[in-house]
Amino acid sequence: MDHKQIAKLITLIENEPDRSRDILKKLPKRICPVIGFTGSPGVGKSTLIDQVIARLRSIGKTVAVVAVDPSSPFSQGAFLGDRVRMKKHFLDEGVFIRSMASRGALGGLNESIYDVVELLESVGFDYVLIETVGVGQAEIEVRYVADVVVLVLSPGFGDEMQLLKAGVMEIADIYVVNKSDLEGNDSLYDQLVGFLTFAGRDASSVVKTTALNGNGVEELVDKVITLWKSLAETERLKQMRKERLKHHTETLARRTLQRYLSTVDSQDPYESVELALKSMCERLKYGQGGGT
Ligand SMILES: Nc1nc2c(ncn2[C@@H]2O[C@H](COP(=O)(O)OP(=O)(O)O)[C@@H](O)[C@H]2O)c(=O)[nH]1
Ligand SMILES: [Mg+2]
Known part of the structure; x- marks a missing residue:
């Protein structure tokens, strides 16, 4: 299905939810990894996703992105902001990028996200990435929509606060300390590892990245893929999809x-x-x- 058609169907799903069922019924059921990226505005989610897309493309994978972050250069559309940076992806047939309005001021996820993700899986993308702004409801809700949740943090945002606010122990599977070119990244990294260790969680789920130049992105993508595969090989993925x-x-x-x-x-x-x-x-x- 070409991108224009997909975009049209998504608009239909958003505007006339009653018709979602008919649209989705006509498509083959198919699943792929659905990866959620959440974190405070400004930590570098969009920049990082841009790099993740590039990495996935370099290993021959197709990617669909849904941006629910109201401040995202993705959501402001290819036509307004960041035109140059995103241009390479917008000309790429293997990449589909779509913004979605959030529900309410706290950036809660629009209900149609479930159907939109199902559509993107059905039409055959290898990966679906979701960007949600990490305030209020959205970061909790993304847990239901994504198989793997990546929490993005960066130095200079009140580290302790970020960690506490995020309820770090519960919401994410993989933690990214982005902007590792900036001062303070070591201390944020150490605190995060400390938090996770204290909670009895695996500290190897922390990755340092510099989204500006792509450092660490390969490691991040490897971790995401490995984790998803392990979910798919056990009953865990099935169970998560049932909960969804x-x-x-x-x-x-x-x-x-x-x-x-x-x-x-x-x-x-x-x-x-x-x-x-x-x-x-x-x-x-x-x-x-x-x-x-
Ligand atoms: N120094 C530095 N700046 C970054 C890095 N990643 C993103 N930024 C900058 O941080 C700002 C916010 O990035 P953006 O991706 O829009 O953040 P988002 O709101 O989380 O999506 C932009 O000015 C980016 O250029 C990084 O690794 N290092
Ligand atoms: Mg953004």
Whole structure:
């Protein structure tokens, strides 16, 4: 499928979620590694992803990127910011880059991300990368959408704070100390290793990179690939995908009910839910598109 067609389908999925199901049903089910990159604005996620794309391309892999970071040069579009830097990828048929609006000011993930990722997997990309800004909801939600989560940190952002805020022990699989050309990177690295060791986690999941020149990117990509393969070889990946499905289902159920609730006019919360469910059932029974 060419990029124009893919872009069109994504727009459809975003604007008319009810039609997602039909679009996805027509495509073969297929999975690939889905890798989430999260971290505070300015730590270098977009620059790093740019390098990761280059590395994956150099080993012959195709890549799709979804940027949910409102400040990302990706999300500002190829046409506004960073035109020169991104140009090589935009001319590359093996790279598809798409920005997505975040939900709310905290940068929560748009619900259609599940379907968009499924689409990108189905049309045959070797890797799907997601950039989310690491504030508020998004960094928690990306856990559900991505198989592997990479937390990007960099010196000069209040190291301790970054680590604590990120709830480092839980959210990520791989940790990147980016901007390792800058002062303070050693101390950030040491603190991070300290945190992980204290939490009984594997400190070898920490990688130093300099996204500006690509240093460390090969090691990072190797770690990501190795980890994904090990997930796929055990039952872990299957289990994670099952949890993702469940999370997606719950999101969908909430959205559907909310939609019916918005048509109900009652001051009684219990009655409201009852009426909403009733009208939902009626609609489904008569099969008028039913669905969501
Ligand atoms: N010194 C240095 N600057 C970097 C590095 N990586 C990114 N930057 C710069 O940090 C700024 C923010 O980068 P960006 O990728 O937009 O960060 P994002 O907000 O996390 O996506 C830009 O000015 C980059 O050029 C690095 O490894 N070293
Ligand atoms: Mg960015």
